[in-house]
Amino acid sequence: MREFIIKTMAPALWVMTVFDGISIFFMLKEFRKKGAGMIPLLTGIMCFGLFYDSLALASGCFLEYGKAFQLFSQLRYILHCTLIPLLFPICAYSLTDNKKVIKAVWAVSIVIMVLGLVAGISMVTEPRTVGAIKRYAQSDLTGKFATTLTSILDIVPVFFMMGIGIYLQIKKKNPHMFLAGFFMFLFTMLGIFLGKDPSGDKTKSLMFYISMYGEALMVFFLCRFIKKKEA
Numbered sequence: 001m002r003e004f005i006i007k008t009m010a011p012a013l014w015v016m017t018v019f020d021g022i023s024i025f026f027m028l029k030e031f032r033k034k035g036a037g038m039i040p041l042l043t044g045i046m047c048f049g050l051f052y053d054s055l056a057l058a059s060g061c062f063l064e065y066g067k068a069f070q071l072f073s074q075l076r077y078i079l080h081c082t083l084i085p086l087l088f089p090i091c092a093y094s095l096t097d098n099k100k101v102i103k104a105v106w107a108v109s110i111v112i113m114v115l116g117l118v119a120g121i122s123m124v125t126e127p128r129t130v131g132a133i134k135r136y137a138q139s140d141l142t143g144k145f146a147t148t149l150t151s152i153l154d155i156v157p158v159f160f161m162m163g164i165g166i167y168l169q170i171k172k173k174n175p176h177m178f179l180a181g182f183f184m185f186l187f188t189m190l191g192i193f194l195g196k197d198p199s200g201d202k203t204k205s206l207m208f209y210i211s212m213y214g215e216a217l218m219v220f221f222l223c224r225f226i227k228k229k230e231a
Helices: 002-031 039-061 067-095 099-122 144-172 176-194 207-230
Strands: 125-130 133-138
Touching: 002 039, 002 133, 002 207, 039 067, 039 133, 039 207, 067 099, 067 125, 067 133, 067 144, 067 207, 099 144, 133 207, 144 176, 176 207
Parallel strands: none
Antiparallel strands: 125 133
16 A cells, blocks of 8 residues: 555655645635625635645755755745634634624734744755655654654644534534544544555655545535535
8 A cells, every 4th residue: 555655656746736736716705705805815825835735845856955955944844833723713704793803813823924924934844755745854864843843733733623523513514624623633643644655765755645635535524514504
C-alpha cells in the first residue's frame, strides 16, 4: 500500500493543486453573490494557501534543490501558519452576527496570525525526497516556538471547528462544518500513525501527504456548508 501511495503521489498532488485552484474560483464566485457574507472570501483566501502548498510539493517532481527552491518552499510554511487561523473567524461568522463576538474572535485570530507569520519565517528546513517528490521539510533545528505553534495550529482550529459544527448540526441541521473539521482531524491522525516509514526513517514520512487529503475534504465540506447555508 505504501509503495502504491508513493508511486501515485506526484499525479495526485497535481490533482490536488487543480482542486484547490477550482475551490478558490468557487469561493470568490460565492462571495460575489448578494448577502454572501465573509465565509466564502475567508475560505477562498485559506484555499490559496492550500493551493500554494500543493503546487510547491507537486513542483518537486522537476525542481532541483537549491536556494530558489528552498525560498519557494519556505513560503508554504509562512502561508500555512498565517492562514490556518482564519478558521476561527470562519467559524465565528457561521455561528453568529454579533459584532462584539466577531471583533473579539478577529482580535485573537490576528494575534495568532502574527505569531504564525513569525513561526513560518523562523522555520528551518532541509531537503527530503520521497518517491518522485523533492521538498524542503521542517528540520530538527527548528526552534521550539515555531515547532510548538505549528503543532497547535494543526490541532486546535480543527477541534474548534468540530465543536462549532456539532452546535450547527443541532441548531441548524447543517452537518458540513463538523464534517470539515472531522475529516481534517482524521487524516492528520492517519498521517501520524500510517505515514511512518517501516524502517523508522522519519525523512521518508508520508504524514505531509496523507494529511493533505484531510485538507481537501475540509475544503469540500466547507463548500457544502456554504451552499446549504444559502438554501
